[in-house]
Amino acid sequence: MPLDPPITDIEVLKPHPALARLLEWNVSVVQAAKFDRDELTIWIEKEAIREVCAILRDSADCPFNYLCDLTCVDWYPSEPRFEVVYHLLSIPHKERVRLKARVDGSSPAIESVTSVWPSANFYEREVFDLFGVRFTGHPNLERIMMPDDWEGHPLRKDYPVEGYR
Template sequence: MSDESTASADLIPGAAGVPGGPGGQRRDAFGAGDSGDTSGFGGLVTPVPILSSTARPFGDADADAVYDALERAFPQLGDAVERVVVDRGELTVHVRRESLVAVGQTLRDDPDLRFELLSSLSGVDYPDDVTGRRLHSVAHLTSMTHRRRVRVEVSVTDADPTVPSLTSVWPTADWHERETYDMFGIVYTGHPGLTRIMMPDDWIGHPQRKDYPLGGIPVDYKGATIPPPDERRSYS
């Protein structure tokens, strides 16, 4: 194995305490599982998520400054936030959905925070989420005043996929929420016009959910026909 390929994966110590040794497993950098992986690494191990907050202080000056300011500006923060994670220099605040708009308003308006820009809002589907809330709505916020970023995340169940709309705080959330609704089925309550933005209005299902079938329709492209995904090359 080349040095480059070794560096791209973590080796879990085996019985002898030697990384990759007898009894050890390879945890690939891609984190894939049950997918017919084509990365070239066999026996991938998906790490179990740890649902706890990063210890304070975070050890990151911007993350500490943002969260300290948020605690001062939002006294009910302990009830509004489930956990706070700082990883690879990125601050993620997991907010309870009933507090999302109020926390967002504070992040935008407080002079020590000033997250004026919602740069993106998207969805994520974790079918094996240990909390049972597989659908996550993730907003990426930017403070142009203080040159900082923060991620605000809300998780909901498939049975009750409703999240308050952030359009009243950041109007740019409008089309982002429409796309997330279209692709993941997260319903943004209070949105001014929550309709599909990419798929036809009568389309059944939400294509970026992990359990959405790969089937599709053939596409004509410059004289050739591209078959649906489930009829293309098999990688298993």
């Protein structure tokens, strides 16, 4: 089973329900798209992430009503440093899509999606705790895994594996 090369042409990927709905709603929010290893990734303008999630959740054709996962990847030292990753699932249609928003490293912040899915609450707290990305509009943004007085954000790439000595 050799790997197929990834498809990045938006015109070819248009039939996917998530991308179709977003292009229909507002073309400017979609930065790029990639179909690789049977998974679709859409890069979204950071400012629009909450609206995009709400649009996809309420989409009539294929509602992406379930937030599977929300996490972050640190691309230190390149900028924009962080990518916040959202995995959505459509329970009625069993479709999946991955959304990504790029966040720069100087004062990382992005709008919270807790108003769209209450389940984002813990995930966003986890990303805040371990990466130091702030989620504006989060009802209770505090550390969840590490102790409250912990210094630094352990999953950042410039944080040593053995911790600071």
